[in-house]
Amino acid sequence: FFFQAExxxxxxxxxxxxxxxxxxxxxxxxxxxxxxGGKAVAADLAPVTVGGxxxxxxxxxxxxxxxxxxxxxxxxxxxxxxxxxxxxxxVGAAARMxxxxxxxxxxxxxxGMIATAVALKDLAAAPLDPWAGAARASLxxxxxxxxxxxxxxxxxxxxxxxxxxxxxxxxxxxxxALSPLPAGGTAxxxxxxxxxALLFEARRWRRLEG
Numbered sequence: 402f403f404f405q406a407e408x409x410x411x412x413x414x415x416x417x418x419x420x421x422x423x424x425x426x427x428x429x430x431x432x433x434x435x436x437x438g439g440k441a442v443a444a445d446l447a448p449v450t451v452g453g454x455x456x457x458x459x460x461x462x463x464x465x466x467x468x469x470x471x472x473x474x475x476x477x478x479x480x481x482x483x484x485x486x487x488x489x490x491x492v493g494a495a496a497r498m499x500x501x502x503x504x505x506x507x508x509x510x511x512x513g514m515i516a517t518a519v520a521l522k523d524l525a526a527a528p529l530d531p532w533a534g535a536a537r538a539s540l541x542x543x544x545x546x547x548x549x550x551x552x553x554x555x556x557x558x559x560x561x562x563x564x565x566x567x568x569x570x571x572x573x574x575x576x577x578a579l580s581p582l583p584a585g586g587t588a589x590x591x592x593x594x595x596x597x598a599l600l601f602e603a604r605r606w607r608r609l610e611g
Contacts (some may be wrong), residue, residue, distance in 0.1 A: 433517075433518040433522050433525065434458065436521075436522050436525035436526075437457045437524070437525045438458075450528055452589075453528030453529055453583055453584065453585020453586065453588075454524075455589075456528070456592065457521050457524045457525065457584075457585065459589055460521070460588045460589075460595075462592075463599070464544075464547060467547075467548070468510070506553055509546045510551060512546050513543045513544065513545070513546030513547030513548075514547060516540070516543030517540060517543030519536065520539045520543065523584065524585060528583060528584055528585040530583060530584060531580070532577070532584045537577050540577050541573070541577040541578065544570070544573050544574070544577070545570050549567075551563070551566065561606075561609070564605075565598040565601050565602040565605070566602065569594065569595060569598035573591055573594060576590055576594060
C-alpha cells in the first residue's frame, strides 16, 4: 500500500529517516559543536586557538553538506520509481529498495557521525595538540563509514557510483593518520579535501541530471 500511496506519504518516509539521522548521530555531532562553541567564546583565547576550533566547525559543516546538498530530493524521486527502474506493479522491489537505502543503508552514516563526534570533542578540549592515536582511529573510521555509507545508499537507490567519495576516503584516512598538525589544523585540511571532492561530485551530478 505504501508504494501505491500519494507522493506526500512517500516523501514523509524520507523526511522521517532524516529526522532519525538528526536525532541520533546529529545529537552527537551537536554536542561536539556545542563543545567547540563553548571553548571558542571563552575569554583570553589566542587567535590561533580560535582558528583551530573553527576548523572543527568547518569539518562538521562539510559533512552535513555532503549529505543534504548532494541532492536533497533524490530519496523522494527513488520512491516514485525515478531511480532504479521497477517493473509495473512491482511493489516488492520498491519496498526492498526503501529498506536497503533508508533503513540498513543509514546505519553506517549514523555510526560514522558518532565516531567523528568523539574525535571532535577531543579537538574541542585541546585544539592546538595533535590528535591522539585513539582519536585518529575514531576519526578515520567515522569519516569512512559516513562517506561510504552515503555512497552505498545512492548506489542502491539509483545505481550511481560516487567515485569522488571512494577516492576521498583513503585520502582523508592518510591525512588523519599522517598529519603532524594540531587537531584544529588537521580538521581544516580534512574539510578542504572533502570540499574539493564534493565540488567535483556536484559538477558530475549536474551533468548526469542534465
